[in-house]
Amino acid sequence: MKESQLDTCVIGAGPAGLAVARALAERNLPYTHLERHAGPGGIWDIDNPGSPMYESAHFISSRTLSGFGGFPMPDHFADYPPHRQILSYLRSFADAYGLTDRIEFGVEVENVEKNADGTWTVTRADGRESVHGQVVVCTGSQWHPNIPELPGEFSGEVRHTVGYRSAEELRGKRVLVVGAGNSGCDIACDAARTADHAVISMRRGYWFIPKHLFGRPVDTIANSGPHLPMWLAQRVFGALLRIINGDPTRLGLPKPDHKLFETHPAINSMLIHHLQHGDITAKPGIARTEGRTVHFTDGTSDDFDLVLLATGYVHKVPVAQQYFGDEQHPDQYLSSFSREHQGLFGIGFVETNSGAYQLFDAQAQLIAGYLHDARHRLPNAERFTQRIRADRPDLSGGLKFVDSPRHTGYVDSGAFVKYLGKVAGEMGWRTEGQPPPVRSLRPAEATA
Numbered sequence: 432m433k434e435s436q437l438d439t440c441v442i443g444a445g446p447a448g449l450a451v452a453r454a455l456a457e458r459n460l461p462y463t464h465l466e467r468h469a470g471p472g473g474i475w476d477i478d479n480p481g482s483p484m485y486e487s488a489h490f491i492s493s494r495t496l497s498g499f500g501g502f503p504m505p506d507h508f509a510d511y512p513p514h515r516q517i518l519s520y521l522r523s524f525a526d527a528y529g530l531t532d533r534i535e536f537g538v539e540v541e542n543v544e545k546n547a548d549g550t551w552t553v554t555r556a557d558g559r560e561s562v563h564g565q566v567v568v569c570t571g572s573q574w575h576p577n578i579p580e581l582p583g584e585f586s587g588e589v590r591h592t593v594g595y596r597s598a599e600e601l602r603g604k605r606v607l608v609v610g611a612g613n614s615g616c617d618i619a620c621d622a623a624r625t626a627d628h629a630v631i632s633m634r635r636g637y638w639f640i641p642k643h644l645f646g647r648p649v650d651t652i653a654n655s656g657p658h659l660p661m662w663l664a665q666r667v668f669g670a671l672l673r674i675i676n677g678d679p680t681r682l683g684l685p686k687p688d689h690k691l692f693e694t695h696p697a698i699n700s701m702l703i704h705h706l707q708h709g710d711i712t713a714k715p716g717i718a719r720t721e722g723r724t725v726h727f728t729d730g731t732s733d734d735f736d737l738v739l740l741a742t743g744y745v746h747k748v749p750v751a752q753q754y755f756g757d758e759q760h761p762d763q764y765l766s767s768f769s770r771e772h773q774g775l776f777g778i779g780f781v782e783t784n785s786g787a788y789q790l791f792d793a794q795a796q797l798i799a800g801y802l803h804d805a806r807h808r809l810p811n812a813e814r815f816t817q818r819i820r821a822d823r824p825d826l827s828g829g830l831k832f833v834d835s836p837r838h839t840g841y842v843d844s845g846a847f848v849k850y851l852g853k854v855a856g857e858m859g860w861r862t863e864g865q866p867p868p869v870r871s872l873r874p875a876e877a878t879a
Contacts, residue, residue, distance in 0.1 A: 437564030438462050439802060440553050442543075442750060444534050445473020446521060447779035448569035450499060450791040452530045453864050454799035460806065463561065464530070465553070467539035471525045473571050475518040483573050483593045483614070483744075487621055488514045491613050491698045492786030493648030499524060499792045500863020510648045527867035543568070543751040545772060565774040565802060568748055568755075572780050575747040575758075578740060583720035591740045592618055601626040604736040607725060609717065611637050615741025616699040622739075623710035630733060631702070632725075634716035636685035638672055638692075641700040649698070650786070661829040665691045682706040683713035693832050695782065695841070746780045764819045765851065766842070767794040768801075773816065785844030793851045793862040800860030811858050824850050 441451050444466035455462045468479045477484040489511045490497055494504040497512075502524055508516050525531040539556040543566055546552055551566045576591040592614055598621035606626040608619040611633040622629035644652055659667060669691040680686050683706065705711045714727045726732045748755040754772050755761040764770055766781035778794050781787070805812035828843025855862045 437550060437562060439565040439567060440465065440551065440561070440563040441567045441569060442540050442553070443473065443569035443571060443779075444468075444471040444525070444530075444536075445475070445569060445571050445779070446788055447571070447791045447795070448473070448567075449521060449525055449530060450788070450795040450864070451567050451569060451778060451798065452533070453499075453524075453528050454792075454795040455802070456528060456530065456533075457865060458799050458803045460799060460802055462533075463553075463563065464534045465538045465540055465555070466534050466536050469536050470522065471531060471534060472518045472521045474573055475514055475521060477514060477518075477596070481574055481593070483576075484514050485592070485595050485614070485618065485621075486514075486597045487617055488614070489617075490517060490786070491642075491696075493650050495648060495651050496654055497786040497788055499788050501866040502527065502864070511642055540750045543754070543775075545754065545775075549774060551774060565776065566751070567776040567778065567798060568751055569778050570748060570750065572746045573744045575745050575749075576740070577743045577745050579742055581720050581738065582717065583726075584722070585720035585725070585738060586722045587736050587738065589738045589740065591742065593744075595739060598622070598625040601629075601737070603627055605734060606630070607632060607733070607735045607738045608741055609738060610741035610743065611697055611702075612695065612741055612743060613698060616697060616702045618739060618741060619711055620699075620701045620705055623705035628733075628735075629705075629711040630714055630735070631711060632714045632717055632727065633685065635689075635694075636679060636687040637694065637697045638669070638687050639676060639679070639703055640672065640696050640698045641675060642698055643700065644671075644675075661692070676703055685713075685715055690831075692843075693830055748777065748780075751775070764822065765794065765797065765854070766847075767798060768819045770820055781847075782841045783844045783847060789863070790844070790847065790851075792864055793848065793855070796862050796864065797851065797855060797858075797860055800855070800858060804858075815858060818854075826850060 438461035439455060441448050441462055441464045444464060449471060452464050474482045474484055476482060493510050494508045494512050498504040504520055540553055541556045542554040544552045551563050552560055553563060554560050576593040578591050581589060595618060601622050602625045604626050605628040606622040608615055608622055608631045619631040640649055642649060706713060716728045718726045718728045723734045724732050725735055745758045746761060747758050754775055761777060761780050762770060763777060767776055767778050769775035776798050778791055781790060801812060801815050826842035826846045828846035830843050832841045852862055
């Protein structure tokens with residue numbers, strides 16, 4: 432059977448996989464959808480084995496700017512929805528578009544293999560195989576923890592936050608949280624409230640952006656304008672943060688060694704609060720450990736029972752790593768089209784400074800538009816195939832991101848969205864999905 436007559440295999444039914452399934456279904460493109468867990472939702476189902484979700488987790492982008500195109504989050508959701516509301520939203524989305532019944536649940540993919548004729552063989556864990564014209568890998572980027580070695584010999588407990596669930600795990604313990612990403616800040620705040628002693632260690636200083644400004648979610652203010660040149664936005668909002676938060680070194684935080692927006696944003700209102708109230712202490716990086724004692728790079732030391740590593744994740748793609756290459760940042764055109772292997776796509780591996788769902792939607796729409804045109808042998812498809820191989824746009828938005836593994840291949844959301852729109856416009860493709868056909872199934876019916 433020719434590649435153009437075969438269907439597309441979508442692997443994973445988290446937010447990225449659901450966006451792809453909708454985009455394909457909207458164009459009546461045949462697809463097979465596989466999900467290893469018992470329901471849609473991916474990491475947002477806290478009961479999924481291996482999920483990094485924890486009880487205090489909330490979205491770091493507001494509900495206003497976080498929904499898929501054509502399917503906004505309902506007004507009764509919190510400004511920054513907790514994980515259970517996000518899961519209900521994703522499942523309502525899947526139901527509203529008729530996606531749920533098309534997913535094969537409890538099916539784990541073991542391997543993806545490229546065939547000599549350009550088709551793809553997908554092998555399930557039970558040994559069954561199927562051949563597809565294309566594969567879209569949506570297995571997620573937060574399942575495989577990045578676990579650095581602690582220098583020295585620490586005799587207490589060391590865990591990565593991928594296995595953390597509840598603040599109750601910290602009660603009665605002396606806790607050190609290593610890392611100041613958004614989950615690290617959340618969990619440090621849990622420790623501030625429940626641990627006997629709480630410390631957060633960070634190797635560099637960060638700009639802490641409050642979740643609300645003037646009573647509004649901060650991203651809605653930035654989105655509604657005025658849209659300033661990046662250099663001016665850095666100055667204006669940097670000055671505003673200095674007014675709001677004061678001198679971070681007064682609280683023991685390192686001074687940021689970079690301009691605002693040059694690292695992944697730390698959007699958290701509570702860490703500053705707990706530092707101001709003495710519930711938690713900030714320390715620099717770890718120099719060495721000895722027994723239960725951790726020595727920091729400023730010459731101080733402290734004793735701990737538990738070290739929680741909030742040190743992020745690597746973008747492993749175990750089902751097809753040989754085709755995706757680098758585990759930290761797969762080299763894909765527009766973070767979704769394989770440059771080397773035609774018919775291979777991946778969504779969910781982009782690192783950027785905004786909410787993800789609208790980006791997933793735009794990427795899914797471009798993939799589906801491309802597959803539609805290829806299936807119907809339209810000239811657009813070959814034109815885009817050449818573009819995948821040759822086009823390397825600058826998506827930094829004028830920012831000079833810090834030199835760290837996480838920021839390898841990092842893109843500025845504004846520049847990314849603008850370029851996705853430009854490409855889609857040239858190809859005649861849309862960048863967001865349509866409203867569901869049955870209005871009564873809109874997410875307003877979703878329960879919190």
